[in-house]
Structure formats: C-alpha cells, structure tokens
Amino acid sequence: MPAPSITFGSLPSRARTAVEAETDSILRIENVNTGLNSPLSALAHTADGVVFLKGLRTDHRWVWTQQREADINPYVTPLAPRLLFHVIADGWDVLGFETIDGHHADYSPDSPDLPKVAGALRELASLPCPDIELRHAEQRLARYVADPADADAFAGNALLHTDWNNHNVLITHDRAHLVDWGWATRGAAWLDPAHWIIWLISAGHTPSAAEEAVASLPTWASAPPRAVDAFADAGANLWDEIAGSASDDWTMNMLTAARLWRQHRSHSYGWQ
Structure with a gap:
C-alpha cells in the first residue's frame, strides 16, 4: 500500500x-x-x-x-x-x-524508451557490487519458491536494482536514469532483466515479446532456464501476496502480468 x-x-x-x-x-x-x-x-x-x-x-x-x-x-x-x-x-x-529533467519511461510495445532502458540495464550490469550492506536475492525470494533450494539459483554477486516500476526510470534525450535504490540487492546478474519482464508484460507486451526485449542483454543470455522458471513462479507468488493486501487495479494488473509469464514459462519449457 x-x-x-x-x-x-x-x-x-x-x-x-x-x-x-x-x-x-x-x-x-x-x-x-x-x-x-x-x-x-x-x-x-x-x-x-x-x-x-x-x-x-x-x-x-x-x-x-x-x-x-x-x-x-x-x-x-x-x-x-x-x-x-x-x-x-x-x-x-x-x-x-x-533533479533529472526527464519523463517516466514508457514500457508499452514499440516505445522509443525501450532501447534506453535496455541501455540502463547494460550499464548497471557493468558496475561492480559495492562492499556495503545489501539484501541478498536468494533470501528475499526464498519464501516465494516451491522448494527453498530453488532460491539458490538467485544467488550471485551482481548489483541489482530490482524495482523496475516505470516511475523509477527517468528518460532524458540521450539515456535512462534509475531512481529509488532503497531495495538494491546482491544477486544473480540476470534477475534485473527478469524483474523488467513482468513490468513489460503489464504494459502490454506478450510474454514472448517481453523476453525478446531482453534477449540481447548478456546477463540474460547467462540465465539458466530452470532458474528463470523458478523466478517466474516466485514473481507470481510475490504479486499474489501483495494483491492480498492491496487489491487495487494497478496491483491486480501486475499480478495478472506475473501469472501470464509463469504460465508462458510452464507451457514453453515444460515444468508443472
């Protein structure tokens, strides 16, 4: 809320x-x-x-x-x-x-902002994870996976933003900037593209098109398919929990998007 x-x-x-x-x-x-x-x-x-x-x-x-x-x-x-x-x-x-003089990112299909957001993902992936206190992705997501051992695939030493709400991405004439770093996390490098996929689906992309939007990112290419499956399941469970206490239209749209991606992964890659 x-x-x-x-x-x-x-x-x-x-x-x-x-x-x-x-x-x-x-x-x-x-x-x-x-x-x-x-x-x-x-x-x-x-x-x-x-x-x-x-x-x-x-x-x-x-x-x-x-x-x-x-x-x-x-x-x-x-x-x-x-x-x-x-x-x-x-x-x-x-x-x-x-203050950044820009507009909130438009995640809709064919938006001219999408390449700049992808550029921000590449830039973030190039930054070393600082030696400061950060939450760990495998700990944050452990309660949302079917088997606690599945969360081990989320561990890593990459710096992650994790909150890809389009209001946290400001677009200027030449690039995208990321704001609201309070939920920065240490984890597997492919997790930020995975978080973004759910937001892309909520903005009107099909699950296949959302995955295609991140396909060129080196961090995504390194993602183990079974680990992505586990994350898609965790994402749907997370948004289901959020919707349980905040069933407004915005939250329900995010829950629908997360469920669509989980369904896509289960149909495309054969897990049940």
Whole structure:
C-alpha cells in the first residue's frame, strides 16, 4: 500500500530548518504524487536550482531504505541522480537529490524508451557490487519458491536494482536514469532483466515479446532456464501476496502480468 503523503510545509519545523540549511532558501515547493513508498516527495525550487526531496518518518518500517540509498549512491552515479544531502531531524529522515529533467519511461510495445532502458540495464550490469550492506536475492525470494533450494539459483554477486516500476526510470534525450535504490540487492546478474519482464508484460507486451526485449542483454543470455522458471513462479507468488493486501487495479494488473509469464514459462519449457 502507498504510504500516506505529507507536504513539505507539514513537516515539523526543525526538520524543515535542517533541509533548508542544505538547500539555502526554498523559493517554492512542488509536491510530487508519483512515489509509492515515500510520504514526503517534493521538488524544492531554490535560487540555485531544483532539489528532489524524499523522506520518511524515523519510526517508519521502511526508513532503513533511506540509509541504503545514501550508502549506495556514490557507486551508482551517473546512472542514478547524485545525492546532495541526507538529514535526520525532528523525527524525519530526508534525502535531497539532484533533479533529472526527464519523463517516466514508457514500457508499452514499440516505445522509443525501450532501447534506453535496455541501455540502463547494460550499464548497471557493468558496475561492480559495492562492499556495503545489501539484501541478498536468494533470501528475499526464498519464501516465494516451491522448494527453498530453488532460491539458490538467485544467488550471485551482481548489483541489482530490482524495482523496475516505470516511475523509477527517468528518460532524458540521450539515456535512462534509475531512481529509488532503497531495495538494491546482491544477486544473480540476470534477475534485473527478469524483474523488467513482468513490468513489460503489464504494459502490454506478450510474454514472448517481453523476453525478446531482453534477449540481447548478456546477463540474460547467462540465465539458466530452470532458474528463470523458478523466478517466474516466485514473481507470481510475490504479486499474489501483495494483491492480498492491496487489491487495487494497478496491483491486480501486475499480478495478472506475473501469472501470464509463469504460465508462458510452464507451457514453453515444460515444468508443472
């Protein structure tokens, strides 16, 4: 479920003061409503430019993702926007990022954004996984596979983004940028293309066409078919769990996409 939103002006005064100490005087605040997990999501217009703010209460169950984003940022720029500051004050944890002037990726069939997103996947695959605290893919997905041993195929030492919601991909004139790194993970390199496949299906691709969209990626070529089968099954189970607590149209569309891919894998590769 999306976290309840809050405007910058509704933050406690000391939290606002701490942010303004980093940005200098804020001339105007533009609230942003596309974020799913950050109650505070806003653009702060200052004399020097625009800063993107995202924040959570320090007692929020996902506040740890703020520190994860701060820790990983030096390793993933310029693929990701640069972190300008991280402040914790008056019960709030706030990150300030440089603003990317672009649009959210369009994942629909024949979209001109698709090659740029594929380029971002290649760029991410070329980055070494930093020696910082990260979740492990085999642990994150273990509860969603039929046999816990199947999750072993998800282990690896690649840096993964894992959340390929098109709102996390900003398209500029020459490339794609990835935002929202709170769920960055260490795992098998082919998993990010696999995550993207479900989003492509949800945007109107057939399962075969979605797999074709990632076919040229070297990381995907290395994916063991049986491991992909296990991931497709895990993805459907994961989205089924999410839909159980948030049965809105958006979530149900993702669940349908994940189920379609699982069905495609079972029919194409013969597992039951």
